Amino acid sequence: MTQTPQETAALHARHQAVLPSWLSLYYERPLELTHGEGRHVWDAEGNRYLDFFGGILTTMTAHALPEVTKAVSEQAGRIIHTSTLYLSRPMVDLAERIVALSGIPDARVFFTTSGTEANDAALLLATTHRRSNQILAMRNSYHGRSFSTVGITGNQSWSPTSLSPLQTLYVHGGVRSRGPYAELSDAAYTAACVADLEDMLQQTAGGVAALIAEPVQGVGGFTMPPDGLYAAFREVLARHGILWISDEVQTGWGRTGDHFWGWQAHAGHGPPDMLTFAKGIGNGMSIGGVVARAEVMNSLSANSISTFGGSPVTMAAGLANLNYLLEHDLQGNARRVGGLLIERLRAVAAGLEFVREVRGRGLMIGIELVRPGTDERSPEAASLVVEAARERGLLVGKGGQGGASLRIAPPMTLTVAEAEEGADLLADALRAAHSTAAAS
Structure with missing residues (x-):
């Protein structure tokens, strides 16, 4: 049974009342993840996401393996x-x-x-x-x-x-x-x-x-x-x-x-x-x-x-x-699928002024964001991308100094089709965030 956004907000309020203020949550409207399968998870409101963060690189093989x-x-x-x-x-x-x-x-x-x-x-x-x-x-x-x-x-x-x-x-x-x-x-x-x-x-x-x-x-x-x-x-x-x-x-x-x-x-x-x-x-x-x-x-x-x-x-x-x-040679899969994914993301980033670098190896990929025209890290841009990706059904992480880098680390069973789907979703999120950042 799915819950309403109001019920999610009520759980958030309860969280804030009993847990430390420094125990940070992703997203302006935090997610309650209720179940997962393979490379996907669902929240309490019934939304399905392609998981490109795996509980901070912890769901290594697959959800509900x-x-x-x-x-x-x-x-x-x-x-x-x-x-x-x-x-x-x-x-x-x-x-x-x-x-x-x-x-x-x-x-x-x-x-x-x-x-x-x-x-x-x-x-x-x-x-x-x-x-x-x-x-x-x-x-x-x-x-x-x-x-x-x-x-x-x-x-x-x-x-x-x-x-x-x-x-x-x-x-x-x-x-x-x-x-x-x-x-x-x-x-x-x-x-x-x-x-x-x-x-x-x-x-x-x-x-x-x-x-x-x-x-x-x-x-x-x-x-x-x-x-x-x-x-x-x-x-x-x-x-x-x-x-x-x-x-x-x-x-x-x-x-x-x-x-x-x-x-x-x-x-x-x-x-x-x-x-x-x-x-x-x-x-x-x-x-x-x-x-x-x-x-x-x-x-x-x-x-x-x-x-x-x-x-x-x-x-x-x-x-x-x-x-x-x-x-199942998941190391080999990380090399093959990760190589495909990073090249796709580099192609997308080439046309975006606020992407300073796409780096990584295997299924550990980072995208560092800066203020356009500078080398100054932009945690604000990273937050915009994380929110935009969530809206499109993709979960990614953040890291780096000040939180200005996106962290992409899906479960290592990621398929080529899922890598391409995630790259498309993230490309759309990056472009949307780039437009928002340029307009502000």
Whole structure:
């Protein structure tokens, strides 16, 4: 049974009365999504949308994927919760698969309930192993909303406090097309960023614990460095004994198309010491985790557990979802369909003055919007496009500095026909927003 716009507005009012003001909602009239199937979702008023955001890159394969819902139902019918104090076959099964896929030798896995918690655990491991609270992070980065992860987030839109238990040093390199090195060639850009890193380390007292970096900056607007930059960084880090943490919360599981993990675009000096994951592996269930070399993972001297990390139901979901992804070559689909989609969007953007850049790889595509005739980011234009797309039956996300970039990340089962449909809808939304922006 569908509800009226007035009933949706009443739910919005109830939301505002009991939830934090900083818990932001998309759209002037926020949506209540009630169900989904494949790459589509429906709201409470009965409207159908093509989903190009997947619950912030979390519905990785498809809405209501039968293999995942069946695994969840069957496991819930047996036992829902035990904690890490007991042996768990589903947890061991999924850990074995992830260790084999990670590329990290002699790896161990610790499961959490979110990407924030995964990154928090990685920071605990790195600072304990290295006996240092100094962390290198990338400018424009995002790593979560806990006290420690906010302290290493290099995007001021998502960093509400300067207080932190860590000393964070921000490094150049995550945003290729902006900043002091933007005009350089890829090789010169990488060399300049490496020189900056070397200079920073020479002026830093004590040993740095780790560099944490997203191979593609997610909340940062799907920006990325040239391939090989983190491999060049790794050569410097290795000389100093500094760990490399690859934040794969958004880039993992083949979403970038070219690689299963984002770090593999920078693999010149081998895998990272740690990688963190979350979001897509659960296809909507709360799974996160850290993969680390045993030497690093086992460095904690105190007891630790996870009450909800690695729960039987979420592990069953993750294993079913991973099996589906591998058996259906969704990485290959992300490469093929994502390549088609990005070229379509670049063709559309070529005639629009407020589109500065269309970037990305696989099914991670960002569109940065600016005020026409300038290089100044325009979050207002991004908001106009997001609203116009919703009106046309398409859901997309926002990100980047100030929220001026569109984020496009559909479920990885996206078909060619759906990619073309979404490109047409987004093209129409971009043109409508461009006309509105030009008239204002």
